[in-house]
Structures are given as structure tokens and as C-alpha cells.
Amino acid sequence: MLRLPAFEYLAPRTLEEAARMLAEAGAAALPVAGGTDLFPNMKRRQMEPRVLVGLRGVAEMTQLSGSAAQGWRLGAGITLARLAAHPELRQSYPAVALAAESVATPTLRNMGTVGGNLCVDTRCNYYNQSYEWRRAIGFCMKRDGDICLVAPSSPRCWAVSSCDTAPALMALGASVRLVSAREERVIALRELYRDDGIDYLALKPGEILSEIMLPPADGWRSTYRKLRRRGSFDFPILGVAVALRIGADAIVEQARVCLAAAASHPLEAVKAAEMLAGKKLQPDVIAAVANEIFRVAKPVDNSDLTLSYRKRMARVLVERALRDLAEAAASGRNGQAPGA
Amino acid sequence: MKSLITLQVNGETQEVLAPVHKTLLEVLREELGLTGTKHGCELGECGTCTVLIDGTPALSCLTLAVEAQGREITTVEGLADGPAAHPLQTAFAELGASQCGYCSPGMLMAASALLRHNASPSREEITGWLAGNLCRCTGYLKIIEAVELAAARMRRAGAPAQRTPNAAQAAR
Ligand SMILES: Cc1cc2nc3c(=O)[nH]c(=O)nc-3n(C[C@H](O)[C@H](O)[C@H](O)COP(=O)(O)OP(=O)(O)OC[C@H]3O[C@@H](n4cnc5c(N)ncnc54)[C@H](O)[C@@H]3O)c2cc1C
Ligand code: SF4
Ligand code: FES
Ligand code: FES
Numbered sequence: 001m002l003r004l005p006a007f008e009y010l011a012p013r014t015l016e017e018a019a020r021m022l023a024e025a026g027a028a029a030l031p032v033a034g035g036t037d038l039f040p041n042m043k044r045r046q047m048e049p050r051v052l053v054g055l056r057g058v059a060e061m062t063q064l065s066g067s068a069a070q071g072w073r074l075g076a077g078i079t080l081a082r083l084a085a086h087p088e089l090r091q092s093y094p095a096v097a098l099a100a101e102s103v104a105t106p107t108l109r110n111m112g113t114v115g116g117n118l119c120v121d122t123r124c125n126y127y128n129q130s131y132e133w134r135r136a137i138g139f140c141m142k143r144d145g146d147i148c149l150v151a152p153s154s155p156r157c158w159a160v161s162s163c164d165t166a167p168a169l170m171a172l173g174a175s176v177r178l179v180s181a182r183e184e185r186v187i188a189l190r191e192l193y194r195d196d197g198i199d200y201l202a203l204k205p206g207e208i209l210s211e212i213m214l215p216p217a218d219g220w221r222s223t224y225r226k227l228r229r230r231g232s233f234d235f236p237i238l239g240v241a242v243a244l245r246i247g248a249d250a251i252v253e254q255a256r257v258c259l260a261a262a263a264s265h266p267l268e269a270v271k272a273a274e275m276l277a278g279k280k281l282q283p284d285v286i287a288a289v290a291n292e293i294f295r296v297a298k299p300v301d302n303s304d305l306t307l308s309y310r311k312r313m314a315r316v317l318v319e320r321a322l323r324d325l326a327e328a329a330a331s332g333r334n335g336q337a338p339g340a
Numbered sequence: 341m342k343s344l345i346t347l348q349v350n351g352e353t354q355e356v357l358a359p360v361h362k363t364l365l366e367v368l369r370e371e372l373g374l375t376g377t378k379h380g381c382e383l384g385e386c387g388t389c390t391v392l393i394d395g396t397p398a399l400s401c402l403t404l405a406v407e408a409q410g411r412e413i414t415t416v417e418g419l420a421d422g423p424a425a426h427p428l429q430t431a432f433a434e435l436g437a438s439q440c441g442y443c444s445p446g447m448l449m450a451a452s453a454l455l456r457h458n459a460s461p462s463r464e465e466i467t468g469w470l471a472g473n474l475c476r477c478t479g480y481l482k483i484i485e486a487v488e489l490a491a492a493r494m495r496r497a498g499a500p501a502q503r504t505p506n507a508a509q510a511a512r
């Protein structure tokens with residue numbers, strides 16, 4: 001049996017209590033929501049917190065309210081299954097529903113939360129292995145060692161941001177509320193991330209991500225496409241979220257394109273978005289944007305399938321996503337599309 | 341740190357003294373002797389440890405026993421109604437949907453939740469719902485056919501898709 005290391009478990013009932021418990025336990029403590037990322041990491045001895053603060057009893061983190069006109073507030077503790085099944089969200093923010101329903105498996109989506117998903121650990125073939133495996137091959141700097149096994153001369157870790165919902169929420173302009181015993185702040189979701197495989201989150205010690213705010217849907221159409229080996233279970237080895245506001249004359253007024261698993265953070269392709277603004281979604285525009293995405297997607301040789309395939313698929317997925325949205329706009333729908 | 345953990349398993353209240361870092365899978369198998377629930381990867385990657393928590397499929401290998409307190413846990417041992425196998429179990433046996441059988445407890449639990457939620461699932465709905473359960477033997481087709489057969493029989497019998505463990509208990 002792969003067993004968890006020992007820890008003390010605390011079960012707060014309110015956010016305030018949770019923040020206080022985290023502050024009191026200090027660096028030895030971690031919050032746990034669904035545990036679907038943290039517990040495997042603990043079983044592999046990648047994380048050994050001495051105290052766990054369980055968030056599942058915090059009722060205020062499971063609220064979900066809003067409308068397409070006013071925007072939505074999503075409690076960080078809502079499960080991915082609940083998020084994916086919400087009819088109004090699916091209608092007005094399809095990228096979020098498509099991303100949520102592409103995570104892991106149906107059973108894991110019953111357990112995993114959207115807050116835990118946004119904080120999910122970065123991944124690497126040399127890291128997501130048992131303790132014995134990592135010891136045998138030699139530890140890397142992400143845990144227990146001091147070099148990178150993928151890029152041995154590199155001073156940093158290139159583990160891949162493997163979260164599906166972050167690019168979708170980022171493309172739709174989401175922000176997040178962070179609460180600690182000392183302060184409360186709201187930041188744009190993109191500011192939650194850092195381009196580093198080890199320190200991938202800009203959370204301050206003891207901060208809890210309590211909710212996600214989506215701005216009004218306001219004419220935005222969106223979609224998410226994901227690349228992986230199997231149609232279930234697998235983390236993204238590439239994901240493309242596109243959100244567009246298309247005017248009555250079929251001209252793109254505003255665009256955001258964000259990639260999953262193309263860097264150590266969810267990658268916002270700013271130039272690609274600029275290239276879309278003011279244009280119609282004609283084949284030449286789509287091809288130019290796809291080339292730009294091919295340029296910025298710089299996968300590293302540390303996840304499934306080959307590097308060059310993943311890079312080439314960035315072009316293909318963004319083309320498909322843009323065509324989905326062009327068709328959707330032409331027929332007056334939002335960007336509903338089947339998975340990649 | 342050991343703590344007294346009170347669980348509702350298959351309609352019965354169980355008390356165990358176990359460390360808080362024990363998973364529900366460990367407590368079910370090692371403390372309660374309910375070895376029907378299997379352990380495979382123990383990392384969320386196979387689905388054989390699936391149980392129902394308040395009627396929803398969940399992985400017992402990634403659930404702490406302390407976090408399952410106050411909730412209704414159903415394992416494969418709670419699926420049959422006394423000596424009468426659940427229609428899913430009968431169909432799995434008849435159609436060869438269980439070969440080595442290692443995935444079967446998880447498949448049965450996930451499928452039983454599906455049939456309670458939807459009495460006539462399409463093939464697509466069945467594969468979608470069971471997409472968190474791996475099987476190395478059957479190639480899945482027999483499993484899907486067994487779920488379809490059980491669903492059809494249950495619709496004909498007009499039986500509730502799954503008796504709640506408490507009702508099963510009372511009927512005994
Ligand atoms: C087989 C398998 C396949 C998977 N496939 C995918 C996939 O395809 N795509 C994907 O994105 N993920 C995938 N996952 C990872 C995981 O299941 C999801 O990311 C899930 O949403 C994590 O949520 P959780 O609530 O279980 O997080 P937890 O495991 O509880 O927490 C994850 C991390 O976030 C921290 N945390 C949790 N909640 C908060 C909070 N509110 N504030 C601050 N920190 C917090 C925890 O301390 C921990 O470090 C997979 C996991 C498995 C086991
Ligand atoms: S990218 Fe390098 S340092 Fe980071 S987890 Fe992989 S091998 Fe380790
Ligand atoms: S043993 Fe739980 S998913 Fe494999
Ligand atoms: S019957 Fe052997 S794993 Fe499914």
C-alpha cells in the first residue's frame with residue numbers, strides 16, 4: 001500500500017477559522033480541498049505537511065451565484081463536476097465548463113474543487129514518480145535534489161502548469177479573492193501564477209483562495225480544447241482557451257488566448273490576441289494567429305508525447321478553437337464545441 | 341494522532357480508532373475487513389477503489405476516513421439485497437463483464453450510481469460515466485453491455501435503481 005505520511009488534521013467551519021489555523025500552524029501546514037492533487041503528492045513524498053487544514057467544511061466556499069449580466073462568483077470549494085454541470089455557466093462561459101469537464105475523470109471531478117485545480121502542482125515526468133523511483137534516478141531540484149533532470153544546465157525548474165481551468169478562466173478575465181489571517185486581496189487570475197516550476201503560485205504564506213470572480217459575459221464567446229493521449233484521466237499536454245467578443249459586423253472587438261501546459265504558468269498569448277482585434281475570422285487571420293501560437297508555445301521534453309508534436313498541435317488546436325468560435329458567432333451560438 | 345472515527349457503511353454505524361492520516365480505503369479494508377473494495381494504484385489513476393459517498397462515486401484511496409464521517413458510504417458489499425445480487429452483479433456475471441474481477445467493485449459502484457441517476461442511459465452516457473474506471477481484461481464492451489442489460493431488467497421490474505442501504509437493512 002502507498003500510504004500517506006502522518007499529519008494532524010484540522011476541520012474549520014468558516015473561512016476566518018481556516019485562515020487563523022493556517023497562520024498558527026505556519027510553514028508546516030497546507031490547506032486541502034478535494035485532496036486529489038495533494039494526496040497523491042503526499043503519497044509520493046513530494047509534500048509532507050505536518051498539519052492539514054481541510055476546507056471541505058467551509059460552507060461559504062461552496063457558494064455559487066451570479067448571472068451572465070452581472071458576472072459570477074464561484075466559491076473555490078465547488079467541485080469541478082458541479083461547475084461543469086451548471087447550465088447557465090455552460091451557456092454563457094462555455095470555455096469554463098469545457099475545461100472543467102475535461103479534467104481527470106468523472107469520479108475525480110466529483111471530488112476535486114475549482115480552487116484546488118487553480119493551485120494544482122506543476123508536473124514533470126521526472127517528478128510525478130514514487131519516492132523510490134526518484135531516489136533511483138537521482139532527485140531533481142523540485143524536491144530533494146539540486147539539478148534539473150530535463151535541462152541539467154538550467155538554473156530553474158521547467159515543470160509544466162497542467163491546470164485546465166486556469167487558461168479558460170483567464171481568457172474570460174477572471175480574478176480571485178485571497179484571504180489570510182492578516183489581509184484579504186483580489187488579484188487578476190493571471191497574477192496568481194509565476195513562471196517557475198517550483199514557486200508556481202504567487203500566494204503569500206497562509207493565503208487561501210476563497211472565490212473566483214467572472215466578469216459579465218457581455219458578448220464574450222469562448223471555447224477550450226485539450227490535447228492528451230487518452231480521452232479521460234490524462235492531464236493536459238496542451239490546452240487552448242480562446243475568448244472573443246465579436247461585433248455585429250463579424251469583427252473581433254476584443255480577444256484573449258491562453259494556453260495550458262505550454263509553460264510553467266498558464267500562458268497568455270498577448271500578441272495573438274492583438275492580432276485578432278479589429279479583424280474578421282477569415283482563414284488568413286486564423287492561420288497567422290496559429291503561427292504566432294506555434295511561436296510562443298515552448299513545451300519542454302518532460303511530459304507525454306513528443307515535444308515537436310505538442311508544439312505543432314498548438315497551431316492545430318488554436319485553429320480549431322477559432323473556427324469553432326467563427327461558426328458559433330455566425331449561427332448566434334456561444335462557443336460550444338466537443339473536446340479536441 | 342489516533343482519533344475515534346464514526347462511519348456509516350452500508351447502513352451500519354461503525355466506530356474505529358485510527359490515525360487521521362488513514363484513507364477511507366485503508367479503514368474499509370484493514371480496520372473493517374471490507375475487502376470488496378480493491379486497491380490498485382492508490383493515486384487516483386485506476387478507479388478500482390470507487391465507493392459511493394452520499395450516493396456519488398468517490399475514490400476511497402484519496403478520501404480521508406475522517407472526512408467521510410457523517411456521510412453515507414456504500415461499498416460493493418452493500419450492493420446486494422441480502423442474498424439477492426444486484427441486477428448489475430447478475431448481468432456482470434452472465435455476460436463475462438468480470439474476468440479477473442479486479443476492476444469490478446469500482447465498475448459496479450460507479451454503474452449503480454449511474455442507474456440511480458438515469459434509468460435508461462445511452463451507450464455514450466455509460467462510457468462517459470465509467471471513464472474513471474480502468475479494466476485490463478474485458479476491453480470494456482462486455483461491461484457496457486452488462487450495464488445496458490441490468491438497466492433494461494431494472495426498468496422492466498420497475499425496481500428502484502438502487503435500494504438505499506437503510507431500506508435494504510430494514511427489509512432483511
Ligand atoms: C489521475 C488524475 C488525473 C488528473 N487529471 C487532471 C487534469 O486533466 N487536469 C487538471 O487540471 N488536473 C488534473 N488532476 C489534478 C486534480 O485532480 C485537479 O486539479 C483537482 O481540481 C484538484 O482539486 P482538489 O480540490 O482535489 O485539490 P487539492 O488536492 O485539495 O489541492 C491541490 C493544491 O492546492 C492547494 N489548495 C487547495 N485548495 C486551495 C485553496 N482554496 N486555497 C489555496 N490553496 C489551495 C493545496 O494545498 C494543494 O497544494 C488529476 C489528478 C489525478 C489523480
Ligand atoms: S523540470 Fe527539471 S527540476 Fe523541474 S521537476 Fe522536471 S526534472 Fe525536476
Ligand atoms: S486505487 Fe484508488 S484510483 Fe486506483
Ligand atoms: S476484469 Fe480484470 S481488470 Fe477488469
